Amino acid sequence: MDFPDAHFQAVLDKGTLDAILTDEEEATLAKVDKMFAEISRVLQVGGRYLCVSLAQAHVLKKAVEYFSREGWVVRVHQVAGSGDKQQFVLPVFVYIMTKFRKIPGSAPQILEICPEEQDKPMRVESAEQLVAAVKDRQHYALLCSQLSKTPCAEQVSLDLCDKESGRPRYTLHVVDSPLVKPSRDNHFAIFIIPQGRETEWLFGTEEGRRQLAASTGFGRLVTVALHREQRYEGMAGIQAELSGKVMELAPPGLPARQQVPFLSVGGDIGVRTVQHRDTSPMSGEYVVEDVKGDGTCFFRRLVFLCNRNVVQSEARLLAPTALPGQKKRRKDKKKPSPAELPAAIDKSYLCCEHHKAMVAGLCLLGGPDPLPGALLAVLVVGLGGGSLPLFIHDYFSQARVAVVEIDPSMLEVATRWFGFSQGDRMRVHVSDGLDYVAKLAAEAPSQYDAIMFDVDSKDLTVGMSCPPPAFVEKPFLQKVKTILKPEGVFVLNLVCRDARLKESVLATLREVFPLLYARRIEGEVNEILFCQPSPEGRRDPTELEARARALEGALRQPGRPWDSSYVLADMLQAVKIL
Secondary structure (H helix, E strand, C coil): CCCCCCCEEEEEEEEHHHHHHHCCCCHHHHHHHHHHHHHHHEEEEEEEEEEECCHHHHHHHHHHHHHHCCEEEEEEEEEEECCCCCCCCCEEEEEEEEECCCCCCCCCCCCEEEEECCCCCEEEHHHHHHHHHHHHHHHHEEEEEEEECCCCCCCCCEEEEEECCCEEEEEEEEEEEECCCCCCCCEEEEEECHHHHHHHHHHHHHHHHHHHHHCCCCCCEEEEEEECCCCCCCCHHHHHHHHHHHHHCCCCCCCCCCCCCEEEEECCCCCEEEEEEECCCCCEEEEEEEEEECCCEEEEEEEEHCCCCCCCCEEEECCCCCCCCHHHHHHHCCCHHHHHCCCCCCCCCCCHHHHHHHHHHHHHHCHHHHCCCCEEEEEECCCCHHHHHHHHHHCCCCEEEEEEEHHHHHHHCCCCCCCCCCCCEEEECCCCHHHHHHHHHCCCCEEEEEEEECCCCCCCCEEECCHHHHHHHHHHHHHHHHHHEEEEEEEEEEECCCCCHHHHHHHHHHHHHHEEEEEEEEEEEEEEEEECCCHHHHHHHHHHHHHHHHHHHHHHCCCCCCCCCCCHHHCCCCCCEC
């Protein structure tokens, strides 16, 4: 340009950069470098280059990298979203590059993004993060455009993040029910999932959410899960916070000024109290939290945050005994104080359906007499919160239980938060289960009546989350068979979403154990496998149910608590012999 140096206080570019930077060929990039160099030359220090752009990734990246390298302050504003207020599907951005004197050496970059819905800019650490943040907003705009035009055949999920921290605050699932006949009042609704209940089948699975949407009778239902790291100001606060955003997800044909209802269970947002948070070198970051379940029950849960939608261990909490004078005052309170919340663990209650099935499988042991008073040697690999070995220890009075747990942090968690304790009949060995079983196989074969594997895999890239693949390889399974008594039972909790891998695991188990029973856990991926070394112990389903009823009758002793919903025979009704 013919203008002298430092001649202007502002340079305005409306789409020119987008038009020139059509590709990343060398000649194109050289042309853009020339353009940027001239913009820099004619601007005064403190002046601004304002570029209106649709922010394709390569365009934004080039602009941000060039000007941040020159020591300029870079801010990207989203100035228009998709929807009725403008004609484009994609949002429009303005890059604001403020010229500073270049400081010799490596001065810190100042990179910011200012979304349309907030005035305060957010600082980011790198050009890559800035490009990713813009891309998130572009994807969201495309999603809203798509959802506003046609029903979604598949469920759509997205996270809405906290403005300050950038962490996920709400997880939304958009569920359309094509069989619902639309009327003026049933187009669209929002369902707030109570805190701590997002992992339940009804809210945490596609099929569950589909049934939930159908039962509410709305053509489109958006379920909203609340995150444990965030604070919420009750249902009214959530409704005020989400009202504008969820309307961007409205279905086609929603009448103008239609009021959209917010639904929930019991009309509140639930209770979640994080009791403990820590990081284990083996399991990563985890939390122990108390949540309110359906009704008045509270539950304590262990959750690994690398897989935050899966409850690793769970125990029911007992209601506390009221302090003197407390009962009368409690009538005037809407919510219990922290001092009134339950704390003691109900060791008679098995929260996990797969644990109930694993215990029921013990009826495969022994002769015609019930087991509770028999001398049993039980090996459990995988401690978690300790509810499975605790139940066996407490209800089988002569059982000696050995537990193997690779992560010492889990033993501390189970002892401190889940009521677990060791004694003469209960010992925990902190060791790799593979090494422990191999050592036993070499030293002392045929010593356990029952061996139970309930151990998760840390490798989320494999289609099997329980157990780790090494635990179901043939050489190791042969070692398991070696330490199992001839009439014993090996119980395996299998969680495998890969159909081919699952069939391979079952084939390997059949090679080692001639007798194999399988019990699917309804509504879950878990399948419990009961494996026996000898085919002579085969029992038909009728006999299994009879043995389960006899075992339950022996376990349910006067004065000993028993969860009435736990029926051992029910756990074995759907058992198949493979």
